Amino acid sequence: MSPRIDPHAHSTASDGTLTPVELVRAAAQAGLDVVAITDHDTTAGWDPAVRALPPGLRLVRGAELSCRWYGEEPAVPLHLLAYLFDPADPDLTAELARVRLAREQRGERIVRLLQADGIDVSWPEVLAGAAGGTVGRPHIARALIRAGLVATTTEAFGPDWLGERYRLPKEDIEVFQAVRLVRAAGGVPVFAHPRATRRGRIVPDELIADLAAAGLAGLEADHEDHSPAERAHVRALAADLGLLVTGSSDFHGAHKTVRLGAFTTGVEAYERIVAAGVTEVASG
Ligand code: AMP
Ligand code: FE
Ligand code: FE
Ligand code: ZN
Secondary structure (H helix, E strand, C coil), rough: CCCCCEECCCCCCCCCCCHHHHHHHHHHHCCEEEEECCCCCCCHHHHHHHHCCCCCEEEEEEEEEEECCCCCCCCCEEEEEECCCCCHHHHHHHHHHHHHHHHHHHHCCCCCHHHHCCCCCCCHHHHHHHHHCCCCCCCCCHHHHHHCCCHHHHCCCCCCCCCCCCCCCCCCHHHHHHHHHHCCCEEEEEECCCHHHHCCCCCCCEEEEEEEHHCCCEEEECCCCCCCCHHHHHHHHHHHCCEEEEEEECCCCCCCCCCCCEEEEEEHHHHHHHHHCCCCCCCC
């Protein structure tokens, strides 16, 4: 039987709801052979996840970098998965720290906007909900649910709330710089959900070709935010450009409904990632 590989999952180190320890246990219970921990803009979950690895489970250490493409006005936000890089690389760690701070500043500004409209949320409450992890809009969504203003995270991301009316940009990493930083740190960059039109604007295929020339290694095709046509398009583009193709759950615990292993990656793509990364895959 081919191994079950899910290379995109979040923990409480960012906007997931399982701790890194709970995440690896849940991955083993879900019958996965390989899981990646890919929290937004942080490696804080790596060590606790490695220490808790159940026997037989392998862990790919990674992160999901908040990036932006400035080729259009306004600039387009996008996510880059980075696998098996050196977590001590000074240039990459400095950029991650800068983005985390920018996320806090944006989060606090969003809370101020909400408060200015008389909405009962507070920044200390949001920060407490993030519990030291990378702050994101899901933590503000939690506060809106607690205040009884919306029923679900999905509703909190609607246009009346964090999706539009109270949406503010954050200072992300310029995407070509991000690809270079990840490669320079010995890592493997993979474009997360590149055709997810339901999340907002997407970038043109020409940009993806330019990113491939700059060092991008792969594209995430199978993802719940892609329609079947979008998945097929991403696969064809990856084949054209010689990029590897992944599929993953993008598990966020109770912040989303998707389950671990809902989408998976083939062993050939996994082996290309492992061969190209400077950090070892951890084994339980
Ligand atoms: P941020 O990184 O702060 O801009 O928030 C984006 C995060 O919110 C994503 O990584 C997802 O985890 C989550 N998210 C985005 N859109 C939705 C949605 N429609 N429903 C639930 N969660 C979402
Ligand atoms: Fe997220
Ligand atoms: Fe993402
Ligand atoms: Zn993700």
